[in-house]
Amino acid sequence: MLYNNLTINEKGHLAIGGIDATELAAEYGTPLYVLDEDVIRKNCRTYVDAMHEIFGEDSTPLFASKALCFKGIYPIVESEGMCVDVVSPGEIYTALAAGLPASKMFFHGTNKTDEDIEYGVKSGVGYFVVDNLNELAALDRVCAEAGIKQKVLLRLTCGLDPHTLEAINTGRVDSQFGVPIDTGQADDFVRAAFACENIQVDGFHSHVGSQIFESDSFNRQVEILVAFAAKCRDEFSFTTRVLNIGGGFGVRYTEADPLLNIPERIREIKTHLETSCDKYGLDFPTLYMEPGRSIVADAGVTLYTAGGIKEVKGYRNYVTVDGGMTDNPRYALYKAQYTILNASRASEATDFECTIAGRCCESGDRIAEDIKIAEPKRGDIIAVLTTGAYNYSMASNYNRVPRPAMIMVSGGKARLVVKRESYEDMLRNEV
Numbered sequence: 001m002l003y004n005n006l007t008i009n010e011k012g013h014l015a016i017g018g019i020d021a022t023e024l025a026a027e028y029g030t031p032l033y034v035l036d037e038d039v040i041r042k043n044c045r046t047y048v049d050a051m052h053e054i055f056g057e058d059s060t061p062l063f064a065s066k067a068l069c070f071k072g073i074y075p076i077v078e079s080e081g082m083c084v085d086v087v088s089p090g091e092i093y094t095a096l097a098a099g100l101p102a103s104k105m106f107f108h109g110t111n112k113t114d115e116d117i118e119y120g121v122k123s124g125v126g127y128f129v130v131d132n133l134n135e136l137a138a139l140d141r142v143c144a145e146a147g148i149k150q151k152v153l154l155r156l157t158c159g160l161d162p163h164t165l166e167a168i169n170t171g172r173v174d175s176q177f178g179v180p181i182d183t184g185q186a187d188d189f190v191r192a193a194f195a196c197e198n199i200q201v202d203g204f205h206s207h208v209g210s211q212i213f214e215s216d217s218f219n220r221q222v223e224i225l226v227a228f229a230a231k232c233r234d235e236f237s238f239t240t241r242v243l244n245i246g247g248g249f250g251v252r253y254t255e256a257d258p259l260l261n262i263p264e265r266i267r268e269i270k271t272h273l274e275t276s277c278d279k280y281g282l283d284f285p286t287l288y289m290e291p292g293r294s295i296v297a298d299a300g301v302t303l304y305t306a307g308g309i310k311e312v313k314g315y316r317n318y319v320t321v322d323g324g325m326t327d328n329p330r331y332a333l334y335k336a337q338y339t340i341l342n343a344s345r346a347s348e349a350t351d352f353e354c355t356i357a358g359r360c361c362e363s364g365d366r367i368a369e370d371i372k373i374a375e376p377k378r379g380d381i382i383a384v385l386t387t388g389a390y391n392y393s394m395a396s397n398y399n400r401v402p403r404p405a406m407i408m409v410s411g412g413k414a415r416l417v418v419k420r421e422s423y424e425d426m427l428r429n430e431v
């Protein structure tokens with residue numbers, strides 16, 4: 001099995017954290033997001049322990065809320081010693097509702113409206129990660145009115161092009177995120193920030209992209225950031241106290257993806273950082289990282305019920321399930337690959353070639369094409385692995401399909417953490 005929290009029980013069913021997936025489906029209905037809390041906690045600890053050991057106690061991983069945002073995630077990541085990255089007032093609101101102190105939040109976003117900025121300042125977020133010059137001016141004004149000095153990091157792009165999917169490749173010069181170093185515009189950005197009376201610049205942020213396995217981009221990124229920090233010291237007598245190098249480590253969706261050794265990768269980044277700091281005579285900064293996918297992706301499994309099973313003669317077999325692009329748009333967006341199995345027949349031969357399609361009136365509504373699973377019967381439970389990240393958080397109501405319920409398993413027990421949406425829920429804002 002792809003992960004060791006997934007097993008096949010004596011009935012030949014898939015078990016998640018020791019619990020029979022078909023029983024979970026029977027009790028909570030499908031589609032169903034299943035999260036394994038023990039896996040999330042283990043992933044948090046991997047980052048926290050490695051960052052403390054390698055960079056020192058002040059260096060912390062921030063959980064990227066965009067990967068999975070609901071109230072129940074915040075007490076888990078906080079109790080494991082993480083802070084969080086939030087990208088909208090909605091994520092701030094959710095984290096506050098869960099009891100997370102605003103001081104542990106880093107507020108991102110390419111277009112923070114004046115209202116968003118006021119909300120972040122009023123809430124008392126720890127850091128703003130400022131994306132552009134316009135935001136900087138608006139933030140300075142809001143802080144003046146509020147009578148506070150806000151800590152910020154300035155978001156820069158390092159001009160790197162990691163090998164990943166186009167839509168999640170964010171660190172190139174030609175990108176809507178942050179301000180590029182290569183074009184010289186970052187110089188104007190920092191100059192403007194240092195001149196703001198109500199803003200305290202502590203350092204810089206950069207994110208190279210997502211689902212990245214190669215180490216080169218991360219290593220180059222710290223070299224570029226340190227060189228820029230040295231330039232800021234020389235030109236503005238500025239001391240860079242903090243570097244936030246974003247998220248992005250890849251996870252295993254299929255057997256073809258490698259399993260990253262995260263502490264080893266972090267150590268490699270440290271080596272490059274140290275060498276660069278030595279080269280420029282810079283003090284070692286506090287380091288932040290923003291993992292999202294690698295904290296929650298492998299903790300998630302989505303369960304569906306197989307409905308239509310049909311052969312289009314001369315072409316292929318289709319298995320349609322009771323969810324699809326509404327609960328997981330990643331195949332439709334990026335042709336993202338998944339490992340899929342028939343949870344009701346997990347010990348049978350996987351010799352039935354088929355395409356798994358969703359229930360929407362959209363030919364792009366697919367979860368996987370031309371894969372092999374044990375031949376399903378109507379009513380079998382189909383499990384899609386590695387769906388903990390960017391599934392629930394990207395879900396929609398297209399075709400008026402209610403969002404699924406989400407449950408958390410831990411220590412052999414399951415609990416409901418997000419109720420299934422009802423038809424009334426979908427009407428609640430309609431006047």
Ligand SMILES: Cc1ncc(COP(=O)(O)O)c(C=O)c1O
Pocket residue numbers: 064066067085108168170207209210211246247248249290291292293294
């Ligand atoms: C600024 C920023 N930080 C962190 C992340 C999380 O990345 P990942 O989920 O790949 O770790 C993203 C995702 O794109 C991001 O844009």
